Amino acid sequence: MQLDNTAAIVTGGASGLGAATAKALADKGAAVYALDLPAAVQAGPSVPGVTYVATDVTDEEQVRAAVAQASSSAPLRVVVNCAGIGPSARILGKKGVHDLGLYAKVIQVNLIGSFTVLAVAAEAISQTEPDEHGQRGVIINTASIAAFDGQVGQAAYSSSKGGIVGLTLPAARDLAQYGIRVMTIAPGIVETPMLATVSDEFRAGLAAGVPFPQRLARPEEYAQLALAIVDHDYLNGEVIRMDGALRMAPR
Template sequence: MLRPDTFAPDTLAIVTGAGSGLGNATARRLAAMGARLALVDLKAEGMAALAGETGALALACDVADGPASQAAFARILAERGRPRVLVNCAGIAPGARIIEADGPGPLEAFERIVRVNLFGTYNWLRLAACAMAQNPPDAEGQRGVIVNTASVAAFEGQIGQAAYAAAKGGVASLTLPAARELARHGIRVAAIAPGLFGTPMVEAMADEVQARVRDIIPFPQRPGRPDEFARMAVEIITNPMVNGAVLRLDAGLRMQAR
Protein backbone atom coordinates (compact mmCIF):
# COMPACT_ATOMS: atom_id res chain seq x y z
CA MET A 1 0.00 0.00 0.00
CA LEU A 2 2.65 2.51 1.03
CA ARG A 3 6.25 3.07 -0.01
CA PRO A 4 8.72 5.32 1.80
CA ASP A 5 8.90 7.95 -0.94
CA THR A 6 5.43 7.95 -2.44
CA PHE A 7 1.94 6.52 -2.13
CA ALA A 8 0.31 3.97 -4.37
CA PRO A 9 -2.03 5.66 -6.89
CA ASP A 10 -5.16 4.29 -5.21
CA THR A 11 -4.33 5.68 -1.75
CA LEU A 12 -7.13 7.92 -0.51
CA ALA A 13 -6.28 10.05 2.54
CA ILE A 14 -8.85 11.96 4.58
CA VAL A 15 -7.56 14.98 6.49
CA THR A 16 -9.80 16.78 8.97
CA GLY A 17 -9.00 20.35 9.92
CA ALA A 18 -7.55 20.71 6.43
CA GLY A 19 -8.49 24.36 6.04
CA SER A 20 -5.44 25.70 7.86
CA GLY A 21 -2.46 24.95 10.07
CA LEU A 22 -1.36 21.38 10.70
CA GLY A 23 -4.13 19.80 8.65
CA ASN A 24 -3.46 21.96 5.62
CA ALA A 25 0.27 21.26 5.71
CA THR A 26 -0.34 17.53 6.12
CA ALA A 27 -2.75 17.43 3.21
CA ARG A 28 -0.26 19.27 1.00
CA ARG A 29 2.53 16.84 1.85
CA LEU A 30 0.30 13.82 1.25
CA ALA A 31 -0.76 15.23 -2.11
CA ALA A 32 2.86 15.87 -3.06
CA MET A 33 3.57 12.20 -2.40
CA GLY A 34 0.79 11.07 -4.72
CA ALA A 35 -2.14 10.46 -2.38
CA ARG A 36 -5.67 11.38 -3.41
CA LEU A 37 -7.34 13.64 -0.86
CA ALA A 38 -10.65 14.20 0.86
CA LEU A 39 -10.55 17.39 2.94
CA VAL A 40 -12.82 18.11 5.88
CA ASP A 41 -13.14 21.38 7.76
CA LEU A 42 -15.90 23.46 9.29
CA LYS A 43 -15.17 26.36 6.91
CA ALA A 44 -15.14 25.65 3.21
CA GLU A 45 -13.13 28.74 2.26
CA GLY A 46 -10.02 27.47 4.01
CA MET A 47 -9.93 24.41 1.77
CA ALA A 48 -10.70 26.08 -1.54
CA ALA A 49 -7.14 26.80 -2.68
CA LEU A 50 -5.85 23.38 -1.70
CA ALA A 51 -8.76 21.61 -3.39
CA GLY A 52 -8.14 23.63 -6.54
CA GLU A 53 -4.45 22.78 -6.58
CA THR A 54 -4.82 19.07 -5.87
CA GLY A 55 -8.23 18.09 -7.19
CA ALA A 56 -9.24 17.06 -3.68
CA LEU A 57 -12.82 16.58 -2.59
CA ALA A 58 -13.49 19.31 -0.01
CA LEU A 59 -16.37 18.98 2.45
CA ALA A 60 -17.52 21.59 4.97
CA CYS A 61 -18.52 19.68 8.08
CA ASP A 62 -18.52 19.88 11.88
CA VAL A 63 -16.46 16.81 12.77
CA ALA A 64 -18.36 16.33 16.03
CA ASP A 65 -21.79 16.36 14.37
CA GLY A 66 -22.77 12.72 13.98
CA PRO A 67 -25.36 12.93 11.17
CA ALA A 68 -23.44 15.61 9.23
CA SER A 69 -20.25 13.57 9.46
CA GLN A 70 -21.99 10.40 8.33
CA ALA A 71 -23.41 12.26 5.33
CA ALA A 72 -19.98 13.71 4.49
CA PHE A 73 -18.35 10.31 4.86
CA ALA A 74 -20.98 8.70 2.65
CA ARG A 75 -20.16 11.26 -0.03
CA ILE A 76 -16.45 10.44 0.25
CA LEU A 77 -17.22 6.74 -0.22
CA ALA A 78 -19.50 7.41 -3.16
CA GLU A 79 -17.19 9.83 -4.97
CA ARG A 80 -13.69 8.68 -4.00
CA GLY A 81 -13.95 5.21 -2.46
CA ARG A 82 -12.68 3.86 0.85
CA PRO A 83 -9.79 5.62 2.59
CA ARG A 84 -6.53 3.99 3.58
CA VAL A 85 -5.35 6.98 5.62
CA LEU A 86 -7.06 9.30 8.09
CA VAL A 87 -5.26 12.21 9.75
CA ASN A 88 -7.41 13.93 12.37
CA CYS A 89 -6.24 17.54 12.81
CA ALA A 90 -9.53 19.35 13.47
CA GLY A 91 -9.46 21.11 16.83
CA ILE A 92 -9.95 24.29 18.84
CA ALA A 93 -7.96 25.72 21.76
CA PRO A 94 -9.79 28.54 23.54
CA GLY A 95 -8.93 29.18 27.17
CA ALA A 96 -11.55 28.14 29.70
CA ARG A 97 -11.16 28.83 33.43
CA ILE A 98 -12.75 26.61 36.05
CA ILE A 99 -13.55 29.64 38.22
CA GLU A 100 -14.24 33.00 36.60
CA ALA A 101 -14.70 36.42 38.15
CA ASP A 102 -18.46 36.02 38.37
CA GLY A 103 -18.61 32.36 39.42
CA PRO A 104 -18.03 28.89 37.95
CA GLY A 105 -16.83 28.77 34.40
CA PRO A 106 -19.61 27.94 31.93
CA LEU A 107 -20.15 24.24 31.40
CA GLU A 108 -20.90 24.97 27.75
CA ALA A 109 -17.30 26.10 27.19
CA PHE A 110 -15.93 22.81 28.55
CA GLU A 111 -18.45 20.83 26.52
CA ARG A 112 -17.61 22.62 23.25
CA ILE A 113 -13.85 22.10 23.61
CA VAL A 114 -14.22 18.41 24.46
CA ARG A 115 -16.84 17.95 21.76
CA VAL A 116 -14.66 19.23 18.93
CA ASN A 117 -11.28 17.87 20.04
CA LEU A 118 -12.26 14.49 21.47
CA PHE A 119 -15.72 13.60 20.14
CA GLY A 120 -14.76 14.87 16.68
CA THR A 121 -11.61 12.76 16.65
CA TYR A 122 -13.43 9.63 17.77
CA ASN A 123 -16.29 10.27 15.36
CA TRP A 124 -14.09 10.26 12.27
CA LEU A 125 -11.90 7.47 13.63
CA ARG A 126 -14.93 5.17 13.90
CA LEU A 127 -16.23 6.07 10.45
CA ALA A 128 -12.84 5.62 8.80
CA ALA A 129 -12.01 2.41 10.64
CA CYS A 130 -15.26 0.77 9.59
CA ALA A 131 -14.52 1.58 5.94
CA MET A 132 -10.83 0.67 6.14
CA ALA A 133 -11.68 -2.77 7.53
CA GLN A 134 -13.18 -3.59 4.13
CA ASN A 135 -10.02 -2.67 2.19
CA PRO A 136 -7.96 -5.46 0.65
CA PRO A 137 -4.84 -5.96 2.77
CA ASP A 138 -1.35 -5.13 1.56
CA ALA A 139 1.56 -7.57 1.71
CA GLU A 140 1.77 -7.22 5.51
CA GLY A 141 -1.97 -7.43 6.05
CA GLN A 142 -2.41 -3.69 6.55
CA ARG A 143 -5.68 -2.09 5.54
CA GLY A 144 -5.35 1.43 6.91
CA VAL A 145 -3.61 3.94 9.17
CA ILE A 146 -5.18 6.53 11.48
CA VAL A 147 -3.15 9.43 12.90
CA ASN A 148 -4.79 11.58 15.58
CA THR A 149 -3.62 14.89 17.03
CA ALA A 150 -3.12 15.09 20.79
CA SER A 151 -1.04 17.84 22.45
CA VAL A 152 1.65 18.29 25.07
CA ALA A 153 -1.19 19.85 27.06
CA ALA A 154 -2.46 16.29 27.54
CA PHE A 155 0.49 15.80 29.90
CA GLU A 156 1.33 19.31 31.14
CA GLY A 157 -1.79 21.41 30.74
CA GLN A 158 -1.44 25.00 31.85
CA ILE A 159 -3.78 27.12 33.95
CA GLY A 160 -6.79 27.90 31.78
CA GLN A 161 -6.35 24.69 29.76
CA ALA A 162 -8.38 22.29 31.90
CA ALA A 163 -10.90 21.62 29.13
CA TYR A 164 -8.32 21.48 26.35
CA ALA A 165 -6.00 19.23 28.38
CA ALA A 166 -8.89 16.92 29.24
CA ALA A 167 -9.87 16.64 25.58
CA LYS A 168 -6.34 16.06 24.32
CA GLY A 169 -5.69 13.67 27.20
CA GLY A 170 -8.67 11.73 25.94
CA VAL A 171 -7.16 11.60 22.46
CA ALA A 172 -3.88 10.34 23.91
CA SER A 173 -5.65 7.69 26.02
CA LEU A 174 -7.73 6.59 23.04
CA THR A 175 -4.64 5.64 21.05
CA LEU A 176 -3.62 2.31 22.56
CA PRO A 177 -7.05 0.72 23.06
CA ALA A 178 -8.05 1.77 19.54
CA ALA A 179 -4.84 0.28 18.14
CA ARG A 180 -5.44 -2.94 20.05
CA GLU A 181 -9.06 -3.26 18.91
CA LEU A 182 -8.36 -2.43 15.28
CA ALA A 183 -5.25 -4.62 14.98
CA ARG A 184 -7.31 -7.62 13.92
CA HIS A 185 -8.57 -5.55 10.99
CA GLY A 186 -5.05 -4.59 9.92
CA ILE A 187 -5.49 -0.95 10.95
CA ARG A 188 -2.81 0.99 12.85
CA VAL A 189 -3.57 3.93 15.16
CA ALA A 190 -1.09 6.46 16.52
CA ALA A 191 -1.14 10.06 17.71
CA ILE A 192 1.14 13.07 17.55
CA ALA A 193 1.38 15.37 20.58
CA PRO A 194 2.69 18.67 19.20
CA GLY A 195 4.10 21.46 21.32
CA LEU A 196 4.01 25.09 20.21
CA PHE A 197 3.49 25.28 16.44
CA GLY A 198 3.05 28.23 14.13
CA THR A 199 -0.64 27.76 13.35
CA PRO A 200 -3.61 30.16 13.39
CA MET A 201 -4.83 28.47 16.57
CA VAL A 202 -1.56 29.22 18.39
CA GLU A 203 -1.15 32.65 16.81
CA ALA A 204 -4.54 33.59 18.28
CA MET A 205 -3.00 33.28 21.76
CA ALA A 206 -1.84 36.45 23.48
CA ASP A 207 1.68 37.52 22.49
CA GLU A 208 2.91 37.33 26.07
CA VAL A 209 1.66 33.74 26.37
CA GLN A 210 3.47 32.73 23.18
CA ALA A 211 6.63 34.48 24.35
CA ARG A 212 6.59 32.70 27.71
CA VAL A 213 6.27 29.32 26.04
CA ARG A 214 9.01 30.06 23.47
CA ASP A 215 11.38 30.98 26.31
CA ILE A 216 11.16 27.50 27.81
CA ILE A 217 11.62 25.50 24.59
CA PRO A 218 15.06 23.84 24.82
CA PHE A 219 16.02 23.48 21.13
CA PRO A 220 15.27 24.60 18.52
CA GLN A 221 13.90 27.58 20.41
CA ARG A 222 11.09 28.44 18.04
CA PRO A 223 7.57 27.31 17.21
CA GLY A 224 7.35 24.20 15.11
CA ARG A 225 6.55 24.58 11.44
CA PRO A 226 3.34 22.93 10.20
CA ASP A 227 5.27 20.93 7.62
CA GLU A 228 7.35 19.41 10.42
CA PHE A 229 4.12 18.01 11.83
CA ALA A 230 3.21 16.80 8.34
CA ARG A 231 6.55 14.99 8.05
CA MET A 232 5.89 13.18 11.32
CA ALA A 233 2.43 12.18 10.14
CA VAL A 234 3.92 10.75 6.94
CA GLU A 235 6.54 8.84 8.94
CA ILE A 236 3.80 7.23 11.02
CA ILE A 237 1.84 6.34 7.91
CA THR A 238 4.79 4.82 6.07
CA ASN A 239 6.52 3.08 9.00
CA PRO A 240 4.56 -0.11 9.79
CA MET A 241 6.11 -0.48 13.26
CA VAL A 242 4.49 2.69 14.60
CA ASN A 243 1.30 1.58 16.32
CA GLY A 244 -0.44 2.41 19.59
CA ALA A 245 2.02 5.22 20.33
CA VAL A 246 1.65 8.90 21.22
CA LEU A 247 4.69 10.69 19.79
CA ARG A 248 5.70 14.06 21.23
CA LEU A 249 6.82 16.64 18.69
CA ASP A 250 7.87 19.53 20.89
CA ALA A 251 11.62 20.32 20.72
CA GLY A 252 11.92 19.14 24.33
CA LEU A 253 9.25 21.52 25.64
CA ARG A 254 7.76 20.80 29.07
CA MET A 255 4.94 23.20 29.80
CA GLN A 256 4.95 25.25 32.99
CA ALA A 257 1.84 25.99 35.07
CA ARG A 258 1.35 29.35 33.36
Protein backbone atom coordinates in the same frame (compact mmCIF):
# COMPACT_ATOMS: atom_id res chain seq x y z
CA MET B 1 1.83 1.93 3.66
CA GLN B 2 1.81 3.20 0.07
CA LEU B 3 -0.19 6.33 -0.79
CA ASP B 4 -0.42 6.15 -4.58
CA ASN B 5 -3.98 5.46 -5.78
CA THR B 6 -5.42 5.71 -2.28
CA ALA B 7 -7.71 8.16 -0.51
CA ALA B 8 -6.97 10.08 2.67
CA ILE B 9 -9.08 12.17 5.05
CA VAL B 10 -7.74 15.10 7.05
CA THR B 11 -10.06 16.87 9.48
CA GLY B 12 -9.42 20.53 10.17
CA GLY B 13 -7.86 20.37 6.72
CA ALA B 14 -8.41 23.97 5.62
CA SER B 15 -5.81 25.59 7.86
CA GLY B 16 -2.92 25.02 10.25
CA LEU B 17 -1.80 21.45 10.95
CA GLY B 18 -4.56 20.00 8.80
CA ALA B 19 -3.79 22.10 5.74
CA ALA B 20 -0.09 21.24 5.89
CA THR B 21 -0.90 17.55 6.27
CA ALA B 22 -3.45 17.55 3.45
CA LYS B 23 -0.89 19.09 1.09
CA ALA B 24 1.84 16.66 2.18
CA LEU B 25 -0.40 13.63 1.57
CA ALA B 26 -1.51 14.98 -1.81
CA ASP B 27 2.11 15.57 -2.81
CA LYS B 28 2.72 11.86 -2.12
CA GLY B 29 -0.05 10.81 -4.49
CA ALA B 30 -3.10 10.39 -2.26
CA ALA B 31 -6.53 11.77 -3.18
CA VAL B 32 -7.07 13.92 -0.09
CA TYR B 33 -10.40 14.99 1.36
CA ALA B 34 -9.96 17.93 3.72
CA LEU B 35 -12.89 18.17 6.14
CA ASP B 36 -13.59 21.48 7.86
CA LEU B 37 -16.40 23.83 8.81
CA PRO B 38 -18.10 25.67 5.91
CA ALA B 39 -16.53 29.06 6.66
CA ALA B 40 -13.06 27.53 6.86
CA VAL B 41 -13.59 25.63 3.61
CA GLN B 42 -14.66 28.83 1.83
CA ALA B 43 -11.59 30.67 3.07
CA GLY B 44 -9.21 27.75 2.63
CA PRO B 45 -6.43 27.38 0.08
CA SER B 46 -6.68 25.69 -3.31
CA VAL B 47 -4.27 22.76 -3.38
CA PRO B 48 -3.93 20.26 -6.25
CA GLY B 49 -5.11 16.83 -5.16
CA VAL B 50 -7.11 18.16 -2.20
CA THR B 51 -10.93 18.22 -2.19
CA TYR B 52 -12.48 20.36 0.52
CA VAL B 53 -15.62 18.99 2.15
CA ALA B 54 -17.72 21.12 4.52
CA THR B 55 -18.12 18.87 7.55
CA ASP B 56 -18.85 19.31 11.24
CA VAL B 57 -17.04 16.46 12.99
CA THR B 58 -19.62 16.54 15.80
CA ASP B 59 -22.36 15.59 13.32
CA GLU B 60 -22.33 11.84 12.67
CA GLU B 61 -24.35 12.05 9.46
CA GLN B 62 -22.02 14.67 7.99
CA VAL B 63 -19.03 12.54 8.93
CA ARG B 64 -20.60 9.46 7.33
CA ALA B 65 -21.30 11.40 4.13
CA ALA B 66 -17.73 12.71 3.97
CA VAL B 67 -16.24 9.25 4.57
CA ALA B 68 -18.49 7.80 1.87
CA GLN B 69 -17.37 10.51 -0.55
CA ALA B 70 -13.70 9.85 0.17
CA SER B 71 -14.13 6.07 -0.09
CA SER B 72 -15.86 6.31 -3.48
CA SER B 73 -12.75 7.48 -5.33
CA ALA B 74 -10.10 5.02 -4.10
CA PRO B 75 -9.42 2.75 -1.11
CA LEU B 76 -9.40 4.84 2.06
CA ARG B 77 -6.05 4.21 3.75
CA VAL B 78 -5.16 7.25 5.85
CA VAL B 79 -7.11 9.43 8.29
CA VAL B 80 -5.56 12.32 10.22
CA ASN B 81 -7.69 14.05 12.85
CA CYS B 82 -6.56 17.67 13.25
CA ALA B 83 -9.91 19.40 13.92
CA GLY B 84 -10.07 20.99 17.34
CA ILE B 85 -10.72 24.05 19.47
CA GLY B 86 -8.80 25.43 22.43
CA PRO B 87 -10.66 28.02 24.52
CA SER B 88 -9.21 28.95 27.89
CA ALA B 89 -11.13 29.26 31.17
CA ARG B 90 -10.38 28.62 34.81
CA ILE B 91 -12.49 26.23 36.85
CA LEU B 92 -13.18 29.11 39.23
CA GLY B 93 -12.68 32.53 37.69
CA LYS B 94 -13.66 36.13 38.30
CA LYS B 95 -17.02 35.46 36.66
CA GLY B 96 -17.69 32.29 38.63
CA VAL B 97 -17.62 28.62 37.72
CA HIS B 98 -16.24 27.43 34.38
CA ASP B 99 -19.00 27.53 31.75
CA LEU B 100 -20.19 23.91 31.74
CA GLY B 101 -21.52 24.24 28.22
CA LEU B 102 -18.09 25.37 27.02
CA TYR B 103 -16.46 22.40 28.75
CA ALA B 104 -18.91 20.03 27.04
CA LYS B 105 -18.30 21.69 23.65
CA VAL B 106 -14.53 21.24 23.89
CA ILE B 107 -14.98 17.56 24.72
CA GLN B 108 -17.55 17.19 21.95
CA VAL B 109 -15.29 18.67 19.26
CA ASN B 110 -11.84 17.50 20.30
CA LEU B 111 -12.54 14.06 21.74
CA ILE B 112 -15.95 12.85 20.57
CA GLY B 113 -15.47 14.41 17.13
CA SER B 114 -12.14 12.63 16.72
CA PHE B 115 -13.66 9.35 17.91
CA THR B 116 -16.59 9.70 15.50
CA VAL B 117 -14.27 10.18 12.54
CA LEU B 118 -12.02 7.36 13.71
CA ALA B 119 -14.89 4.90 14.14
CA VAL B 120 -16.76 5.72 10.94
CA ALA B 121 -13.57 5.80 8.87
CA ALA B 122 -12.35 2.53 10.41
CA GLU B 123 -15.54 0.86 9.21
CA ALA B 124 -14.83 2.02 5.65
CA ILE B 125 -11.15 1.09 5.81
CA SER B 126 -12.00 -2.38 7.12
CA GLN B 127 -13.94 -3.08 3.93
CA THR B 128 -10.95 -2.47 1.65
CA GLU B 129 -8.60 -5.13 0.35
CA PRO B 130 -5.49 -5.52 2.53
CA ASP B 131 -2.01 -5.27 1.08
CA GLU B 132 0.40 -8.20 1.04
CA HIS B 133 1.21 -7.60 4.71
CA GLY B 134 -2.42 -7.54 5.83
CA GLN B 135 -2.46 -3.76 6.22
CA ARG B 136 -5.53 -1.73 5.40
CA GLY B 137 -4.82 1.70 6.86
CA VAL B 138 -3.62 4.04 9.58
CA ILE B 139 -5.48 6.60 11.68
CA ILE B 140 -3.54 9.44 13.32
CA ASN B 141 -5.15 11.52 16.06
CA THR B 142 -3.90 14.82 17.45
CA ALA B 143 -3.44 15.30 21.17
CA SER B 144 -1.24 18.00 22.71
CA ILE B 145 1.45 18.28 25.33
CA ALA B 146 -1.37 19.88 27.34
CA ALA B 147 -2.59 16.31 27.83
CA PHE B 148 0.45 15.87 30.09
CA ASP B 149 1.37 19.42 31.18
CA GLY B 150 -1.94 21.27 31.25
CA GLN B 151 -1.64 24.89 32.30
CA VAL B 152 -3.89 27.20 34.27
CA GLY B 153 -7.08 27.71 32.24
CA GLN B 154 -6.67 24.50 30.23
CA ALA B 155 -8.92 22.16 32.20
CA ALA B 156 -11.29 21.55 29.29
CA TYR B 157 -8.61 21.43 26.60
CA SER B 158 -6.31 19.16 28.62
CA SER B 159 -9.23 16.85 29.44
CA SER B 160 -10.10 16.48 25.77
CA LYS B 161 -6.50 15.85 24.72
CA GLY B 162 -5.91 13.47 27.63
CA GLY B 163 -8.87 11.51 26.30
CA ILE B 164 -7.16 11.26 22.91
CA VAL B 165 -4.04 9.89 24.60
CA GLY B 166 -6.10 7.33 26.51
CA LEU B 167 -7.93 6.33 23.33
CA THR B 168 -4.76 5.48 21.40
CA LEU B 169 -3.84 2.03 22.72
CA PRO B 170 -7.34 0.51 23.04
CA ALA B 171 -8.22 1.80 19.58
CA ALA B 172 -5.07 0.22 18.15
CA ARG B 173 -5.93 -3.05 19.88
CA ASP B 174 -9.56 -2.95 18.75
CA LEU B 175 -8.65 -2.32 15.12
CA ALA B 176 -5.61 -4.62 14.87
CA GLN B 177 -7.75 -7.48 13.55
CA TYR B 178 -8.64 -5.31 10.55
CA GLY B 179 -5.05 -4.32 9.77
CA ILE B 180 -5.60 -0.73 10.91
CA ARG B 181 -2.96 1.07 12.95
CA VAL B 182 -3.78 3.94 15.35
CA MET B 183 -1.24 6.56 16.39
CA THR B 184 -1.32 9.94 18.12
CA ILE B 185 0.85 13.03 17.73
CA ALA B 186 1.07 15.38 20.71
CA PRO B 187 2.42 18.71 19.40
CA GLY B 188 3.94 21.42 21.51
CA ILE B 189 3.54 25.08 20.54
CA VAL B 190 3.01 25.28 16.79
CA GLU B 191 2.94 28.40 14.63
CA THR B 192 -0.72 28.11 13.54
CA PRO B 193 -3.49 30.66 12.82
CA MET B 194 -4.46 30.48 16.52
CA LEU B 195 -1.21 32.33 17.29
CA ALA B 196 -1.63 34.88 14.51
CA THR B 197 -3.35 37.38 16.81
CA VAL B 198 -0.59 37.55 19.43
CA SER B 199 2.39 39.91 19.31
CA ASP B 200 5.85 39.04 18.04
CA GLU B 201 7.15 39.60 21.56
CA PHE B 202 4.70 37.06 22.98
CA ARG B 203 5.65 34.48 20.34
CA ALA B 204 9.32 35.09 21.08
CA GLY B 205 8.64 34.45 24.75
CA LEU B 206 6.95 31.16 23.92
CA ALA B 207 9.84 30.13 21.70
CA ALA B 208 12.38 30.98 24.40
CA GLY B 209 10.86 28.33 26.66
CA VAL B 210 11.56 25.51 24.22
CA PRO B 211 14.86 23.74 25.06
CA PHE B 212 15.83 22.91 21.46
CA PRO B 213 15.23 23.92 18.75
CA GLN B 214 14.46 27.21 20.49
CA ARG B 215 11.57 28.19 18.25
CA LEU B 216 7.94 27.33 17.63
CA ALA B 217 7.15 24.21 15.65
CA ARG B 218 5.92 24.56 12.08
CA PRO B 219 2.77 22.92 10.67
CA GLU B 220 4.94 21.33 7.99
CA GLU B 221 6.84 19.49 10.71
CA TYR B 222 3.62 17.96 11.99
CA ALA B 223 2.84 16.90 8.41
CA GLN B 224 6.34 15.43 8.06
CA LEU B 225 5.80 13.35 11.20
CA ALA B 226 2.39 12.19 9.98
CA LEU B 227 3.97 10.98 6.73
CA ALA B 228 6.68 9.17 8.69
CA ILE B 229 4.01 7.38 10.74
CA VAL B 230 2.17 6.37 7.59
CA ASP B 231 5.40 5.02 6.12
CA HIS B 232 6.57 3.18 9.25
CA ASP B 233 4.41 0.07 9.44
CA TYR B 234 5.56 -0.97 12.93
CA LEU B 235 4.43 2.20 14.68
CA ASN B 236 1.13 1.43 16.39
CA GLY B 237 -0.68 2.29 19.63
CA GLU B 238 1.76 5.03 20.62
CA VAL B 239 1.76 8.77 21.37
CA ILE B 240 4.66 10.80 19.95
CA ARG B 241 5.45 14.18 21.50
CA MET B 242 6.60 16.77 18.96
CA ASP B 243 7.66 19.56 21.30
CA GLY B 244 11.41 20.26 21.28
CA ALA B 245 11.61 18.75 24.81
CA LEU B 246 9.25 21.43 26.14
CA ARG B 247 7.54 20.77 29.47
CA MET B 248 4.91 23.40 30.17
CA ALA B 249 5.03 25.47 33.34
CA PRO B 250 1.79 25.92 35.38
CA ARG B 251 1.14 29.25 33.59
